[in-house]
Amino acid sequence: MRYELYYWPEIQGRGELVRLALEEAGASYVDVARRRGSGVDAMSRMMDGGKRPPYAPPFLKAGRLVIAQVALILHHLGPRLKLVPRSEADRLWAHQLQLTITDLVKEIHDTHHPISSQLYYEDQRPAAKRYTREFWTHRVPKFLGYFENVLEQSRGPFVFGRKLSYVDLSLFQIVEGLRYAFPKRMRRYEKEIPRLVALRDRVAGRPRIAAYLRSDRRIPFNEWGIFRAYKELDG
Amino acid sequence: MRYELYYWPEIQGRGELVRLALEEAGASYVDVARRRGSGVDAMSRMMDGGKRPPYAPPFLKAGRLVIAQVALILHHLGPRLKLVPRSEADRLWAHQLQLTITDLVKEIHDTHHPISSQLYYEDQRPAAKRYTREFWTHRVPKFLGYFENVLEQSRGPFVFGRKLSYVDLSLFQIVEGLRYAFPKRMRRYEKEIPRLVALRDRVAGRPRIAAYLRSDRRIPFNEWGIFRAYKELDG
Numbered sequence: 001m002r003y004e005l006y007y008w009p010e011i012q013g014r015g016e017l018v019r020l021a022l023e024e025a026g027a028s029y030v031d032v033a034r035r036r037g038s039g040v041d042a043m044s045r046m047m048d049g050g051k052r053p054p055y056a057p058p059f060l061k062a063g064r065l066v067i068a069q070v071a072l073i074l075h076h077l078g079p080r081l082k083l084v085p086r087s088e089a090d091r092l093w094a095h096q097l098q099l100t101i102t103d104l105v106k107e108i109h110d111t112h113h114p115i116s117s118q119l120y121y122e123d124q125r126p127a128a129k130r131y132t133r134e135f136w137t138h139r140v141p142k143f144l145g146y147f148e149n150v151l152e153q154s155r156g157p158f159v160f161g162r163k164l165s166y167v168d169l170s171l172f173q174i175v176e177g178l179r180y181a182f183p184k185r186m187r188r189y190e191k192e193i194p195r196l197v198a199l200r201d202r203v204a205g206r207p208r209i210a211a212y213l214r215s216d217r218r219i220p221f222n223e224w225g226i227f228r229a230y231k232e233l234d235g
Numbered sequence: 236m237r238y239e240l241y242y243w244p245e246i247q248g249r250g251e252l253v254r255l256a257l258e259e260a261g262a263s264y265v266d267v268a269r270r271r272g273s274g275v276d277a278m279s280r281m282m283d284g285g286k287r288p289p290y291a292p293p294f295l296k297a298g299r300l301v302i303a304q305v306a307l308i309l310h311h312l313g314p315r316l317k318l319v320p321r322s323e324a325d326r327l328w329a330h331q332l333q334l335t336i337t338d339l340v341k342e343i344h345d346t347h348h349p350i351s352s353q354l355y356y357e358d359q360r361p362a363a364k365r366y367t368r369e370f371w372t373h374r375v376p377k378f379l380g381y382f383e384n385v386l387e388q389s390r391g392p393f394v395f396g397r398k399l400s401y402v403d404l405s406l407f408q409i410v411e412g413l414r415y416a417f418p419k420r421m422r423r424y425e426k427e428i429p430r431l432v433a434l435r436d437r438v439a440g441r442p443r444i445a446a447y448l449r450s451d452r453r454i455p456f457n458e459w460g461i462f463r464a465y466k467e468l469d470g
Contacts, residue, residue: 052388054331055381064324067331068331072331089299092307092311096289096307099304100303114350114362114366115365115366116369116370118369118373119369127365130362131350131351134353134354135351149288153287
């Protein structure tokens, strides 16, 4: 199967969680919107037409299926890329964890855009500062503390123990992204989440992931994506 | 199968989307936290213990499985309650739509709590006003316009055409909730979404749903849930 991934070409964003899974599995895929020429037009056409249009990128074309929503894309890819155990209970558990990551990603996005994605960051800066303070006081400990506990229960290094899953790849991206966006806060906080940091290191050391991170397929972090480095938010 | 639903006993909240599915199907279930006595304690114990604790309510106990996240609960229940067509493509489509409803529900919540769920509404009122204005200008047309188009493509009255699915029950709740929280704004807006309004009426008229809505199992809307009626936000 040759997959087609449709996502904004200039950012890691939510699409990165899908890219990491495809890369770790060595899957054959085209990052459609990053093709020179008419890539983004092709993406727009998929959203505007058809009987079952996706609401938003990223979406994946897998044969005749078009699947949107990151967690659902990964739920679909998981067994096909051998990135989730086979049993129904394990697949549900992975999907449930990924949906909690989805919730966390939305809140990370809202640290810089708490009022509206339609407004510039500069036009919602006081709200962003306040949101970010609350986020680091209450939400980061709740979310990352939860995943740290999941890793303790699984005995690590991954959420299913010794076998890597797509959830681990997304948790890697969460740690990387928080380090990029909030270097000072994250440096102070990491002592609370040793298992997540160890997971991050394990994932970074996997040959295909390491090669991907060095390649130009990995878009650098920047201030258009989910994780944005604004010094004034890094209190 | 006798299902156990775990959710806050005083609010409709996210749990309501699961309750509506169980009620429409005539499923056998216990709303655990609403039992007199130790219901909420039982819910807390489930979250604090075990190898695979849920991150947050609602969660469903189905035999030995414990499933959290509304969209995933409904994905699991769908075929068992005959609230989704059988094919893989149709199940994916329903799940994808439900995940978009999940995103919408979060944004509806944020109209009154844009900065933090840990703060009172009164402590984030200016941000809430601004968020709500943006929400009604940009987000409601985008989300509800999307679902209106889905109903146009399916030829209605439901998202799968003539057969009701759990997605339709959730869309019913979205229309009901927006009417409760934003009666003036919604009255003006409803002419843009005739298919969603017709779907709402169809769902409300189904015998089991109608009986449920009249029963004391249906918790009234109130100012602790997702949909809150604050006059100053209803511009």
